[in-house]
Amino acid sequence: MNVDFWKLLAGLGLFIFGMFLLEEAVRAFSGKAFRRIIRQYTNGRLKSIVSGTFITAILQSSSAVSLMVLAFVGAGVMSMENAIGVIMGSNIGTTLTAWIVAAFGFKLKIETFALPFIGIGGLGLISFGYSSKASYLARLFIGFGFLFLGLDYMKGSVETLSQTIDLAAIANYGLWLFCLIGIILTAIMHSSAASVAIALTALHGGLITFETGAALVIGANVGTTITILMGSLAGSQPKKRVALSHLIFNITTAIASFAAMPLLIWIVKLFINVDTNSLMALAFFHTLFNITGVVIFFPFIGLLSKSLIRFYPDHKTILTVYLGNMPNEVTDAAGAALRNEVKHLFQECQLYNLRLLKIDEGLVFDEELPFEKNAKKRETNDTLYENIKLLHAEIFAFYSRVMSHKIDESDTKEMERVIFASRNIMNSIKNFKGIRHNFEEFEGSDSPYLNGQYKSFRKRLLELYHDINRFLLIENQEEQYKSLVKSFIHVEQADRRFIKETMTAVASKKIHEMEISSLLLVNRLFNQACRLQVFSLKDLLLSQEQISDFDKALDMKEIIEEAKAKDVVYECQTATSAVN
Numbered sequence: 367m368n369v370d371f372w373k374l375l376a377g378l379g380l381f382i383f384g385m386f387l388l389e390e391a392v393r394a395f396s397g398k399a400f401r402r403i404i405r406q407y408t409n410g411r412l413k414s415i416v417s418g419t420f421i422t423a424i425l426q427s428s429s430a431v432s433l434m435v436l437a438f439v440g441a442g443v444m445s446m447e448n449a450i451g452v453i454m455g456s457n458i459g460t461t462l463t464a465w466i467v468a469a470f471g472f473k474l475k476i477e478t479f480a481l482p483f484i485g486i487g488g489l490g491l492i493s494f495g496y497s498s499k500a501s502y503l504a505r506l507f508i509g510f511g512f513l514f515l516g517l518d519y520m521k522g523s524v525e526t527l528s529q530t531i532d533l534a535a536i537a538n539y540g541l542w543l544f545c546l547i548g549i550i551l552t553a554i555m556h557s558s559a560a561s562v563a564i565a566l567t568a569l570h571g572g573l574i575t576f577e578t579g580a581a582l583v584i585g586a587n588v589g590t591t592i593t594i595l596m597g598s599l600a601g602s603q604p605k606k607r608v609a610l611s612h613l614i615f616n617i618t619t620a621i622a623s624f625a626a627m628p629l630l631i632w633i634v635k636l637f638i639n640v641d642t643n644s645l646m647a648l649a650f651f652h653t654l655f656n657i658t659g660v661v662i663f664f665p666f667i668g669l670l671s672k673s674l675i676r677f678y679p680d681h682k683t684i685l686t687v688y689l690g691n692m693p694n695e696v697t698d699a700a701g702a703a704l705r706n707e708v709k710h711l712f713q714e715c716q717l718y719n720l721r722l723l724k725i726d727e728g729l730v731f732d733e734e735l736p737f738e739k740n741a742k743k744r745e746t747n748d749t750l751y752e753n754i755k756l757l758h759a760e761i762f763a764f765y766s767r768v769m770s771h772k773i774d775e776s777d778t779k780e781m782e783r784v785i786f787a788s789r790n791i792m793n794s795i796k797n798f799k800g801i802r803h804n805f806e807e808f809e810g811s812d813s814p815y816l817n818g819q820y821k822s823f824r825k826r827l828l829e830l831y832h833d834i835n836r837f838l839l840i841e842n843q844e845e846q847y848k849s850l851v852k853s854f855i856h857v858e859q860a861d862r863r864f865i866k867e868t869m870t871a872v873a874s875k876k877i878h879e880m881e882i883s884s885l886l887l888v889n890r891l892f893n894q895a896c897r898l899q900v901f902s903l904k905d906l907l908l909s910q911e912q913i914s915d916f917d918k919a920l921d922m923k924e925i926i927e928e929a930k931a932k933d934v935v936y937e938c939q940t941a942t943s944a945v946n
Contacts, residue, residue: 377519382560384513391506411667414448415660418455423462431456432612439604446604446671450611454660454667457587457616461653463559464583467566468645470514480518483511541581544574545624548585553592561586562652569644576640579648580627584655588620607674614670619659630655685757686710687736689764700768701781707761708788708906710736712899714754715795716831719895721747722802723824724809730831751799758792761785783913787905790898797895804888815876819864819885823892826860830896834903847912851919854900861893 422431432453439449487507494500552561565582568574574582591613623630630651634640638647663670687710688703713735720727737745737753745753765785769778808820833853840846868885871877877885904916 373519377516378560378564380512380516380519381563382516384509384511384516387505387509387512391502391509409448411447411451411664414451415455415458415664418452419459420455421452422456422459424459431459432608435608439608446607446611446675447667449608450615450663450667450671453608453612454615454663457619457656458653458660460558460590461649461656464562464566464649464652465646467563468649480511480514483507484515485511487511541577541627542624544578544581545585545588545620548582548587549589550585551582552586552589558586558590561589566645566648569648576644576647577627577631579644580631580651581624583648583652584620584623584627587656588616591616603678607671607678610678611670611674615659615663618663619655622662623655623658626658630658685737685753686760686764689760700764701777701784704761704765704768704781705784705906707757707764708784708791708902711754711757711761711788712791712902712906714750714757715791715899716834718747718750718754718795719798719827720831721750722798723805723827725824725828729828730835747802751795754795755792758788761788779910783905783910787902790902790905794895794898794902797891797898801888801891804884807884808888813877813881815871816881816885822864823888826857826892826896829860830857830899834899837903843909843912847908847916850900850904850908851916854897854920857893857896857900861889864889864893 418431435444435449435452439446444452484507487504487509490504490507491501494504548561548565551564552558562583565574565579565586568582569576569579591609595609595613631640633654634647634651638650640647686707688706713731714737716730717727717735717737720730737750762785765781768781773781805820805823808816808823811817811820830853833849833856837846837849837853840849868877868882868889872882904913908916
């Protein structure tokens with residue numbers, strides 16, 4: 367038996383790779399625009415279906431659109447009903463591939479346009495580089511070329527296959543088997559477009575009948591749900607709802623279409639002669655049964671959304687420790703609870719910073735913090751950061767409710783200081799989040815000096831937190847004040863040491879010029895974050911008189927430091943000139 371299996375496999379690989387390049391290029395050209403369309407033009411069932419159809423027709427990937435929908439629903443910027451509408455529309459939009467392949471893939475001589483596309487695209491990719499905007503246009507050309515070249519390879523191999531394989535035996539099992547084959551093929555390849563292309567190729571080569579091709583296409587629609595299901599496995603409850611809605615919609619549409627296949631084929635035959643133009647007929651069938659699914663489901667979008675919310679209810683994480691059942695109209699109690707909750711916020715931020723720099727949290731904390739105690743498993747840094755943001759939002763919401771009541775001016779000022787402390791804490795953690803990638807680069811760098819600075823940053827943070835722990839244990843307010851001032855002085859001394867060490871390293875050529883600016887930026891944000899943490903404790907725990915003394919001392923220091931800064935800048939410039 368002379369079957370060119372490798373040619374078939376190569377053609378399939380080229381087709382999928384071509385689709386990948388097309389998706390990548392189109393997403394790069396219009397990613398932000400399409401994400402904006404999804405957010406802005408999906409506020410209604412019909413609009414969401416139309417938007418899903420349009421976007422998928424352009425991107426040519428229902429999986430990509432579905433994963434985008436997952437992200438938006440998970441972020442809370444898209445409702446469940448609108449998400450279902452976009453997914454339903456994406457099923458219609460993805461049928462454009464079948465129309466393109468059926469219309470051009472088998473009627474033109476592939477070499478006349480596929481090879482020039484690949485040639486021009488390849489030369490463009492080499493000329494413009496891989497990351498420039500023009501390179502995405504080159505990838506668009508290469509993608510088109512590979513897509514049709516792969517189709518040509520598959521067409522040639524199937525023509526040989528049709529002469530050597532008799533599918534009559536398989537056909538005896540019924541069309542359901544071909545539907546199952548379509549599901550498996552698409553689940554393996556993560557591309558319903560590739561499965562539909564295989565069905566069109568097999569139909570063109572006489573390997574299968576029109577009815578068999580229709581069954582394969584129905585199966586492909588079910589198989590495409592595997593991508594979004596995998597994307598939601600470890601996701602939130604809203605993401606799981608979206609994935610399940612996709613599965614329910616596609617399976618229900620497939621069952622209804624499979625049961626009504628004779629009727630749908632009859633409708634297709636009213637418009638297209640299946641005997642003379644079977645490829646266009648199959649593309650029409652693909653679009654027809656997806657539209658049928660949308661028509662069937664449209665009245666039940668609201669019911670499906672509510673059912674999914676009941677099936678996957680939101681598990682609201684309790685983030686607050688002191689504000690939960692606190693009545694906001696009792697000012698004294700509310701003020702104490704607010705202060706304690708901001709202390710809790712400060713501790714969670716400390717934990718985030720420690721983990722960011724891979725410091726053992728046991729060196730700072732004797733026991734688990736509330737977030738850790740409530741979590742079923744150890745949270746990722748990203749999850750911890752999101753929970754800290756949500757906790758801060760709840761703190762501010764509670765503060766706003768308290769301030770809506772008539773309270774004394776002294777209580778107002780005290781609460782303003784507490785909420786100001788919480789804002790400093792959040793600004794501090796934002797600084798750390800912004801430079802985490804720099805820390806990773808320093809740790810993994812080939813430069814011994816950068817490795818050493820990474821260890822130095824870790825040491826500086828640990829020293830600060832040990833200072834803070836000592837400060838928190840002091841009961842005498844005057845001693846507390848002195849301890850906090852010392853902590854601030856230690857932060858500033860560490861900053862000056864870093865500047866001197868960097869200047870010495872520059873002069874001795876231990877670091878490259880590109881690394882100088884990166885180091886200085888990281889140190890500035892790191893030092894600022896440490897100062898903000900000290901300031902938050904000042905506003906949170908010191909008396910008003912002590913806060914005024916602290917601020918006055920800081921103002922005097924700023925004047926002195928401003929004079930010194932000119933000398934430091936001059937020394938940095940001199941050291942840099944020595945390198946050059």
